[in-house]
Amino acid sequence: MEQKRVLTLTDPVANKTLALPVMTGTEGPAVVPIGNLYRELGYFTFDPGFLSTASCRSAVTFIDGEQGVLLYRGYPIEQLAQHSTFLEVAYLLMYGELPSARQRDDFTHTIDCHTMINESLKRFYDGFYHDAHPMAIMVGVVGSLSAFYHDSTDIHDPHHREVAAHRMIAKMPTIAAACYKHSVGEPVVYPKNDLGYAANLLHMMFSVPSEEYVVDPVAERALDLIFMLHADHEQNASTSTVRLAGSSGANPFACIASGIAALWGPAHGGANEAALKMLEEIGDVKNVPKYIARAKDKDDPFRLMGFGHRVYKNYDPRAKVIRAACHEVLAKLGDPDDPLFELAMALEEAALKDEYFIERKLYPNVDFYSGLIYKALGIPTNMFTVMFAIARTAGWVAQWMEMIAEPQQRIGRPRQLYVGPPRRDYPVTD
Ligand code: CMC
Secondary structure, eight states: EEEEEEEEEEETTTTEEEEEEEOOSSSSOBBOOOHHHHHHHHOOOOGGGGGOOOOOSSSSSSETTTTTTTETTEEEHHHHHHHHHHHHHHHHHHSSSSSOOOHHHHHHHHHHHOOOOOHHHHHHHTOOTTOHHHHHHHHHHGGGGGGGGGGGGOOOOOOHHHHHHHHHHHHHHHHHHHHHHHHOOOOOOOOOOOSHHHHHHHHHHHOOOTOOOOOOOHHHHHHHHHHHHHOOOOOOOHHHHHHHHHTTTTHHHHHHHHHHHHTTSTTTTTHHHHHHHHHHHSSSGGGGHHHHHHHHOOSSSSOOTTBSSSSHHHHHHHHHHHHHHHHHHHHSOOOTTOOHHHHHHHHHHHHHHOOOHHHTOOOOOOHHHHHHHHHHOOOGGGHHHHHHHHHHHHHHHHHHHHOOOOOOOOOOOOOOOOOOOSSSSOOOOO
């Protein structure tokens, strides 16, 4: 990587200077490597929430939050959304290039070969109450995979890593659909490999052994689109969790389970579920001003779910794509006059006009719309974040593989600013 500029850091008290050669990537702001800071000057850096910290070097995904740009391996998300498919995007993220026709067929075949799950794994579901949150089941079941697939847990073997990645991408829909079936008390449906990735998931969720089920092509395309949009997003909380877990040498299945746990939170992947619940709570267009006022009130913890983003301080490019798809899906599959959709549009409009949201650059994000599409597809609210996890698995495995292959890879070990009591002695009473 080219090094052009040097920043100089001076500590006037210790009378020491440190020259920091600036590093530039192919896109985005330059970075200042501060790895020597403690050794040379005796300081740690302090950046809670990683607002200015690049935690790694990566060639997978690029985001320009100011311009509203998202690139997977250099390709703009809008172009991928228009021309690609989720499995092709998963290949792109993993291997760095779009597949040839032959590579695409081979990859699809490989994924198809891994869609089944071990029969013993199915018994895990019986241990959960029918009303268990599906994300809780996902964390447990995915975490247990290393107990079944020993032949792909040697992280130092590139073939093992690749097989583990294929397994994760292939099995996530099967595991997720089984969560849903458990919650509704229906038998688990096996994958049907002549169906596409998204269609197979719909088949496993909504078909029953006693009836013929035909996947609606509009539903299939909408789900595939959402999966593409959610496939990766640079060093977000769950991806960073996967990387941090992986940096200790943990097996890939355990790492992905940790990513699922991090994704669950309402500030991250749980936002799509929270956004829909919020719309249901608002209930009517006439209540929009009241909820906008609540979101602005600093004494009220209420926030507009599905609004704002840590990185995008312009419109979320995924939200632009999905907003159009949302209209199409609701027109074809849902009730075009769905009050929730009308309410969502009214809320979006009100927030976009409001000084508070304009000043803070708070725009609707991808999760504001994905929940509405899921609802139109008949997917229950508590499965929304599971859908996100299926899609993000492509990014997690790509980022994990990149990290393990990095020659300078070492365990992630942040430091801290200690603010507890200084050293003190245990009170000994005579
Ligand atoms: N509603 C009302 N006010 C908000 C919101 C919101 N959704 N988001 C941020 N703000 C305000 C916040 O109160 C603060 O105001 P002030 O400057 O007066 O103190 C200002 O905007 C900056 O907010 P922040 O919390 O410092 O921003 P952040 O970068 O730490 O948080 C966020 C980003 C996504 C966690 C936050 O915007 C949020 O909680 N949004 C709702 C949850 C959501 O939709 N999350 C999904 C993110 S997209 C999916 C994904 O990639 O995971």
